[in-house]
Amino acid sequence: MCIRQCAFEGHSYDPEKNEVISKEDVCVGCHRCVTLCPTNALTIRQTPLDFRANANWTARAIRDIIKQSETGGVLLTGMGNDRPYPIYWDHLLINASQVTNPSIDPLREPMELRTYLGRKPERLELDGNGGNYRPKEPLPPQLKLETPILFSAMSYGAISYNACESLARSAHALGIYYNTGEGGLHPNLYKYGKNTIVQVASGRFGVHKEYLDAAAAIEIKIGQGAKPGIGGHLPGEKVVEDISKTRMIPKGTDALSPAPQHDIYSIEDLRMLIYALKEATQYTKPISVKIAAVHNSAAIASGMVRAGADIIALDGFRGGTGAAPTVIRDNVGIPIELALASVDQRLRDEGIRHQASIVVAGGFRNSADIFKAIALGADAVYIGTSALIAMGCHVCQKCYTGNCNWGIATQDPYLEKRLNPDIATERLINLIHAWSHEIKEMLGGMGINAVESLRGNRLALRGIGLTDTELDILKVLPAGR
Amino acid sequence: MKRIFVKEEVCIGCRLCEIHCVVEHSKSKNIIKAFKDENPRILPRIFVEEKGKVSFGLQCRHCEEPYCLEACMSGALYKDEKTGAVLHNREQCVGCWMCVMVCPYGVIRRDLNEKKIASKCDLCLGKEIPVCVARCPNEALEYREV
Numbered sequence: 001m002c003i004r005q006c007a008f009e010g011h012s013y014d015p016e017k018n019e020v021i022s023k024e025d026v027c028v029g030c031h032r033c034v035t036l037c038p039t040n041a042l043t044i045r046q047t048p049l050d051f052r053a054n055a056n057w058t059a060r061a062i063r064d065i066i067k068q069s070e071t072g073g074v075l076l077t078g079m080g081n082d083r084p085y086p087i088y089w090d091h092l093l094i095n096a097s098q099v100t101n102p103s104i105d106p107l108r109e110p111m112e113l114r115t116y117l118g119r120k121p122e123r124l125e126l127d128g129n130g131g132n133y134r135p136k137e138p139l140p141p142q143l144k145l146e147t148p149i150l151f152s153a154m155s156y157g158a159i160s161y162n163a164c165e166s167l168a169r170s171a172h173a174l175g176i177y178y179n180t181g182e183g184g185l186h187p188n189l190y191k192y193g194k195n196t197i198v199q200v201a202s203g204r205f206g207v208h209k210e211y212l213d214a215a216a217a218i219e220i221k222i223g224q225g226a227k228p229g230i231g232g233h234l235p236g237e238k239v240v241e242d243i244s245k246t247r248m249i250p251k252g253t254d255a256l257s258p259a260p261q262h263d264i265y266s267i268e269d270l271r272m273l274i275y276a277l278k279e280a281t282q283y284t285k286p287i288s289v290k291i292a293a294v295h296n297s298a299a300i301a302s303g304m305v306r307a308g309a310d311i312i313a314l315d316g317f318r319g320g321t322g323a324a325p326t327v328i329r330d331n332v333g334i335p336i337e338l339a340l341a342s343v344d345q346r347l348r349d350e351g352i353r354h355q356a357s358i359v360v361a362g363g364f365r366n367s368a369d370i371f372k373a374i375a376l377g378a379d380a381v382y383i384g385t386s387a388l389i390a391m392g393c394h395v396c397q398k399c400y401t402g403n404c405n406w407g408i409a410t411q412d413p414y415l416e417k418r419l420n421p422d423i424a425t426e427r428l429i430n431l432i433h434a435w436s437h438e439i440k441e442m443l444g445g446m447g448i449n450a451v452e453s454l455r456g457n458r459l460a461l462r463g464i465g466l467t468d469t470e471l472d473i474l475k476v477l478p479a480g481r
Numbered sequence: 482m483k484r485i486f487v488k489e490e491v492c493i494g495c496r497l498c499e500i501h502c503v504v505e506h507s508k509s510k511n512i513i514k515a516f517k518d519e520n521p522r523i524l525p526r527i528f529v530e531e532k533g534k535v536s537f538g539l540q541c542r543h544c545e546e547p548y549c550l551e552a553c554m555s556g557a558l559y560k561d562e563k564t565g566a567v568l569h570n571r572e573q574c575v576g577c578w579m580c581v582m583v584c585p586y587g588v589i590r591r592d593l594n595e596k597k598i599a600s601k602c603d604l605c606l607g608k609e610i611p612v613c614v615a616r617c618p619n620e621a622l623e624y625r626e627v
Contacts, residue, residue: 001495001496001497001500004494004495004496005493005495036495036497036618038497038500038501038512039512039513413534414533414534417490417491417492417493417534417619418493418619420491420619420620420621422491422620423619423620
């Protein structure tokens with residue numbers, strides 16, 4: 001069974017010896033064989049090939065040079081930055097009420113997690129009298145989320161159709177949204193359009209009238225956290241018939257998105273595209289703009305809001321990807337925690353924070369990370385890798401090969417069957433329910449009963465093990481003060 | 482009357498159904514002992530048919546009017562009144578294998594050790610859920626009312 005389950009051909013049967021033998025050097029550590037073995041006979045260990053201990057010339061550094069000398073190529077990898085840069089979420093602590101403010105029990109009292117994403121008006125003028133008030137002007141279009149979590153952009157092509165279907169169905173059941181990524185939208189998924197955010201990326205894959213009409217919101221992708229400054233990459237092995245049709249590109253060709261959007265070379269161009277999309281959809285859908293978190297994110301975000309974006313999506317350097325050059329993934333971009341704090345602060349300082357909602361992404365692992373992000377100013381959080389892990393991913397980082405043994409990052413129909421959309425949908429629903437409940441517990445513990453009271457409330461956090469500069473950027477007091 | 486149905490679009494051809502069928506019908510009910518120590522090894526009652534990317538597990542359909550029952554010359558095959566399952570009495574079987582010839586699904590296998598039929602699904606004899614259904618890792622088998 002392990003023989004059949006490994007797409008990397010790690011196990012094989014030797015009829016002479018009547019034994020199953022394993023090829024250690026091709027194992028990617030995806031745990032498929034381990035999980036399915038009925039006798040728990042398998043386990044995975046790092047192959048013990050120790051180079052002499054050297055903090056500078058690590059095994060990885062040496063192996064990468066050897067590989068590049070052999071091939072002359074760019075080293076590719078999948079998923080998010082795995083280097084040991086600091087994780088600021090692990091240096092932020094949450095408050096709880098004691099004595100001065102009673103805590104609230106989420107199991108016994110109502111708590112509000114509902115979140116609206118979109119441009120909020122400068123002020124609200126109400127018409128009417130008695131108990132019956134209505135706003136004078138219609139509100140700008142909003143996205144309504146039952147909980148402040150959405151599924152991040154993962155393109156059809158990078159992930160399988162079954163994976164896309166699971167994301168769509170669970171978003172629909174949970175009352176949240178999922179993002180198509182730059183792969184276009186498969187016709188069978190149009191029925192979940194009300195829970196779909198479609199992406200208009202630099203390759204404009206699959207962008208046509210019906211695509212824009214079907215969605216609840218449109219996201220212009222300028223960059224993504226895993227590879228700021230360069231475009232998306234879908235290796236040719238994964239461009240099969242259905243992908244070719246949905247993306248509108250020839251079969252078997254590498255789908256390399258251009259680095260910039262070739263009609264956006266300045267902030268004024270961005271404003272033109274935002275308004276072109278607003279006109280095309282009769283101003284009925286919020287337009288989101290997604291950027292990677294880079295050095296001057298605050299200034300860029302300010303420009304984006306003034307250009308007309310209703311939602312800013314910020315993707316930190318831990319964001320995942322199906323395929324990216326390793327050197328870019330591991331070295332370009334900044335942590336989302338710092339980017340979020342500086343963007344939120346800049347928009348508040350300029351008095352335009354209400355003009356756009358901020359959604360953050362990039363390596364959110366649990367409900368505490370999400371809670372802290374909201375406290376730092378986020379309206380909602382996009383989760384990508386976490387959603388894939390819920391569906392079975394073990395983060396082996398080999399998505400770009402198309403040999404995903406879990407049926408997620410593959411277009412091979414034999415492998416794709418392994419992802420049963422019924423099971424995956426249920427697991428995603430379970431995950432979001434669990435996290436929403438945990439967020440309620442943390443809110444209640446702080447004595448607040450609405451996520452709105454947490455949003456941007458830096459006083460709810462304290463920093464631990466951070467330098468003065470980092471505390472200043474995050475605008476968070478040190479624990480003890 | 483509940484029967485086992487397969488969803489071939491999610492069957493991954495892993496054959497865990499066959500493995501757990503063997504364990505359930507073994508003497509020790511322990512997977513290591515059933516496969517390593519028990520001799521002769523029990524045959525599974527479910528068979529995974531596979532060609533290219535299509536695969537599915539197939540077992541006795543427990544037909545309303547079974548051909549095998551009519552063909553059985555010793556009366557070893559009989560219908561259980563409560564569940565409607567077609568069951569097999571090993572003591573009465575003479576090993577003529579007419580049931581094997583006549584089954585339109587080919588789900589009866591010959592036991593070459595004792596020269597009698599060995600494997601035919603028995604719906605796990607009254608268990609709440611047959612083990613193949615319970616242990617399929619991708620929920621490709623369903624146990625439901627006809």
